[in-house]
Amino acid sequence: MTLALATIRPGEPEIFAALQGEGASLGRPCVFVRLSRCNLSCHWCDTAYTWHFDGDNRPHKDGKTFSRLDNQVTMDEGEVAQMVLDLGGHLPVPRLVLTGGEPLLQAPALARLLAFLPGWQVEVETNGTAAPTPALDAMLHQFNVSPKLSHSGNPAELAIVPERMAAYAADKRAFFKFVVAKPADVGEVSTLAATYNIPPSRIFLMPEGRDPATLLSRMAWLSEICLAYGYALTDRLHIHLSGDTRGT
Ligand SMILES: Nc1nc2[nH]cc(C(=O)O)c2c(=O)[nH]1
Numbered sequence: 001m002t003l004a005l006a007t008i009r010p011g012e013p014e015i016f017a018a019l020q021g022e023g024a025s026l027g028r029p030c031v032f033v034r035l036s037r038c039n040l041s042c043h044w045c046d047t048a049y050t051w052h053f054d055g056d057n058r059p060h061k062d063g064k065t066f067s068r069l070d071n072q073v074t075m076d077e078g079e080v081a082q083m084v085l086d087l088g089g090h091l092p093v094p095r096l097v098l099t100g101g102e103p104l105l106q107a108p109a110l111a112r113l114l115a116f117l118p119g120w121q122v123e124v125e126t127n128g129t130a131a132p133t134p135a136l137d138a139m140l141h142q143f144n145v146s147p148k149l150s151h152s153g154n155p156a157e158l159a160i161v162p163e164r165m166a167a168y169a170a171d172k173r174a175f176f177k178f179v180v181a182k183p184a185d186v187g188e189v190s191t192l193a194a195t196y197n198i199p200p201s202r203i204f205l206m207p208e209g210r211d212p213a214t215l216l217s218r219m220a221w222l223s224e225i226c227l228a229y230g231y232a233l234t235d236r237l238h239i240h241l242s243g244d245t246r247g248t
């Protein structure tokens with residue numbers, strides 16, 4: 001009964017306290033648990049150490065792979081829950097973010113983890129291709145769904161799962177957070193919003209970028225697009241505060 005987690009350093013799970021840096025809860029104090037493994041392979045992924053292990057030939061723009069031994073650690077759910085409580089148990093509204101990788105690949109283990117954390121507000125960062133189990137679904141308060149557009153390099157058949165998109169679009173707990181690198185990417189967002197009936201009020205556009213200068217320059221034109229379409233803009237606060245580093 002274990003969870004496969006990402007690491008901050010070899011052997012040390014990536015469990016940390018930080019302000020939520022993206023999306024509908026931006027700025028809220030949270031505890032983050034980063035899970036290992038993903039079913040997609042975005043070429044600009046900023047957490048390739050969760051999935052791009054040695055021997056994986058899929059392309060990534062950093063051009064490197066990671067040792068699984070150094071970048072993955074397995075832990076019992078109860079042990080993970082204790083670390084979460086130690087980091088965030090003092091918060092008036094204790095809030096947990098499950099991220100990855102793709103955390104929903106480990107949905108049954110996540111349900112066991114959350115059984116140790118009654119009273120926590122829980123949000124999950126997902127690429128929108130996987131479903132929570134019913135047990136997990138009943139314990140989640142917010143979905144931050146980030147479907148991947150064509151510039152991610154994933155084939156659309158893998159990145160967009162129609163029945164999942166429709167289910168999240170119909171679920172008021174779900175916010176959609178589209179990573180955008182160039183203005184033309186927004187055309188795909190509008191098409192997905194129309195196809196699956198996603199209300200603009202639950203859509204965020206987020207600049208792709210791992211440094212403050214890139215984020216700021218892309219937000220300059222993204223802000224205009226958001227005003228025109230009625231979408232919300234989200235920054236990546238943690239990049240400004242800490243840079244592109246693990247455990248922040
Ligand atoms: N502070 C902070 N906020 C985040 N929101 C989503 C994150 C993610 O990597 O999924 C993230 C992260 O890694 N750090």
Ligand code: SF4
Nearest residue numbers: 038040042045101127
């Ligand atoms: S879905 Fe997320 S974790 Fe998976 S490869 Fe893409 S950006 Fe990385």
Ligand SMILES: [Mg+2]
Nearest residue numbers: 046047099100
């Ligand atoms: Mg991230």
